[in-house]
Amino acid sequence: MDAFEAITTRRSVREFTDREVTDRELDRLIEAARWAPSGLNNQPWRFMKVTDRSLIEDLSHMTKYRGVVAGAPALMAIFIDADEMYDRTRDLMSAGAAIQNLLLAAHETGMGACWLGEILAKREDVQALLEVPDSFEFVALVALGWPVERERSGVRHPPEKFVVQPPETD
Amino acid sequence: MDAFEAITTRRSVREFTDREVTDRELDRLIEAARWAPSGLNNQPWRFMKVTDRSLIEDLSHMTKYRGVVAGAPALMAIFIDADEMYDRTRDLMSAGAAIQNLLLAAHETGMGACWLGEILAKREDVQALLEVPDSFEFVALVALGWPVERERSGVRHPPEKFVVQPPETD
Numbered sequence: 001m002d003a004f005e006a007i008t009t010r011r012s013v014r015e016f017t018d019r020e021v022t023d024r025e026l027d028r029l030i031e032a033a034r035w036a037p038s039g040l041n042n043q044p045w046r047f048m049k050v051t052d053r054s055l056i057e058d059l060s061h062m063t064k065y066r067g068v069v070a071g072a073p074a075l076m077a078i079f080i081d082a083d084e085m086y087d088r089t090r091d092l093m094s095a096g097a098a099i100q101n102l103l104l105a106a107h108e109t110g111m112g113a114c115w116l117g118e119i120l121a122k123r124e125d126v127q128a129l130l131e132v133p134d135s136f137e138f139v140a141l142v143a144l145g146w147p148v149e150r151e152r153s154g155v156r157h158p159p160e161k162f163v164v165q166p167p168e169t170d
Numbered sequence: 171m172d173a174f175e176a177i178t179t180r181r182s183v184r185e186f187t188d189r190e191v192t193d194r195e196l197d198r199l200i201e202a203a204r205w206a207p208s209g210l211n212n213q214p215w216r217f218m219k220v221t222d223r224s225l226i227e228d229l230s231h232m233t234k235y236r237g238v239v240a241g242a243p244a245l246m247a248i249f250i251d252a253d254e255m256y257d258r259t260r261d262l263m264s265a266g267a268a269i270q271n272l273l274l275a276a277h278e279t280g281m282g283a284c285w286l287g288e289i290l291a292k293r294e295d296v297q298a299l300l301e302v303p304d305s306f307e308f309v310a311l312v313a314l315g316w317p318v319e320r321e322r323s324g325v326r327h328p329p330e331k332f333v334v335q336p337p338e339t340d
Contacts, residue, residue, distance in 0.1 A: 003278040006173035007202045007271045030333060032177045034326045036270060039287045041325065046332050054339045079334075090287040092259060093309065096266025100206060101177045103267075104274075108173045117209045117260040131337040139263065155211065156204045162216050163200060164249075167301040169224045 006104045011152035013112025014068045016145025021074040021111065023049065026144070029076065032105035038094035039086040045098045046136060050075040058129055059141065063119035072114075072143035076102065077126070079136040095139050102142065112147030115140060176274045181322035183282025184238045186315025191244040191281065193219065196314070199246065202275035208264035209256040215268045218300060220245040228299055229311065233289035242284075242313035246272065247296070249306040265309050272312065282317030285310060 001009075026049045038044060050056060051074045059077075060070035069075065078099060080091050099115060106113045119126065123138045132138070171179075196219045208214060220226060221244045229247075230240035239245065248269060250261050269285060276283045289296065293308045302308070 001173060002171055003173040003176035003274045004198075004202060007275065008205050010205065010207075012207060027329070028174075030329060032174060034329070034332065035178050035180065035324070037180075037182060037273070037285050043327050043332065046334055048334050048336055050336050052336060052339050055336060087287070087290075089262060089290065089309070092262040093266030093269065093287075096263030097270035097273075099263065100267035100270040103207070104173045105177065115207050117257070117263075120257075120259065129337075132334060136334075139259070154205070157213050159197070159200060159204070162204065162213065164216055164218045164302060164306075166218055166220050166222060166225060167299075169222050 001108050006108045010103060010107040011154050012114045013147040013152065014114050015148040016072055016112060017148055019073070019146040021051070021144050025111070026074060026076065029102045029105050033098040033102040036094060036098035036101050039090040042084050042086045044080040044084045044086065044091040045095050046079040046081050048077040048130060050077055055129070059126065062122040062125050063116060065116055065118060068114055068116065068143050072145045074144040076142040076144060077130060077138065078140040078142065079132060079138050081135050082137060083135040092139065099140055099142065106144060110146070112145055114143045116143060171278050176278045180273060180277040181324050182284045183317040183322065184284050185318040186242055186282060187318055189243070189316040191221070191314055195279070195281070196244060196246065199272045199275050203268040203272040206264060206268035206271050209260040212254050212256045214250040214254045214256065214261040215265050216249040216251050216306060218247040220247055225299070229296065232292040232295050233286060235286055235288060238284055238286065238313050242315045244314045246312040246314060247300060247308065248310040248312065249302060249308050251305050252307060253305040262309065269310055269312065276314060280316070282315055284313045286313060
């Protein structure tokens with residue numbers, strides 16, 4: 001699958017089979033993630049692989065998307081580390097780039113993934129549960145597994161909606 | 171080139187040949203960008219293709235990376251639109267994911283790109299020059315072109331630096 005195809009065919013996957021995700025498979029996703037660019041190459045992202053059932057259960061109670069989390073064989077918790085911070089705005093974008101790499105690598109290998117943002121409303125609870133350093137800011141949770149087969153549509157605005165014209169110059 | 175290879179071989183390119191980047195080529199990058207995920211699928215990103223020499227020159231004076239900008243045949247200015255905002259933290263990460271798609275699509279077609287963040291220090295000047303709506307927040311500039319051939323190394327921390335262990339459970 002070429003990169004353009006991976007980019008345009010990736011969809012959020014919210015239902016997973018019972019097949020486990022191995023530690024090696026998760027490491028490959030992190031390998032992809034770490035090649036994202038970052039400001040001054042500060043690499044502010046931090047990753048935690050979560051496959052322990054009791055932690056997954058506890059996390060599932062911290063979001064209204066409980067079913068997606070509880071039904072996933074693995075989760076990736078993503079943080080940025082204020083101790084490495086260049087600038088929060090730019091670091092958040094770099095984290096987003098790293099997460100996108102992770103999602104594309106998962107999709108290409110046939111895995112399914114869902115990037116969950118709503119759980120950030122429970123940031124403090126998540127950080128306490130996962131016992132991360134105080135300098136960490138929890139920024140995303142990704143549910144990972146092997147997709148239940150079904151059609152998944154993707155809807156995006158047409159370019160007229162989000163491509164703006166530059167000003168005229170003389 | 172598969173997605174994993176595109177992800178791990180992409181490097182920032184700061185020197186471009188004289189070959190132009192066509193409008194069609196830029197549109198394909200935007201097509202890739204728009205397939206990024208976003209919170210509640212709000213698609214907060216906005217793109218402006220800049221190929222006008224006088225605008226490129228003016229933008230080049232707003233960053234200390236003047237040479238990279240002035241030497242690029244095309245620029246992509248990226249904004250998030252507060253009128254579509256879900257949550258600034260999550261929207262910035264979505265913009266980062268969209269930019270990463272754009273960089274990967276560029277790399278796969280043989281183009282080179284450099285994501286510039288330092289120019290955000292001149293956000294107001296950039297927004298005034300580009301005459302964007304008040305609801306827009308300028309978040310990134312990407313310099314685009316065809317790379318001058320040379321070795322480009324990429325350095326990333328080893329996983330021990332950024333993979334954190336989950337807590338022990340009973």
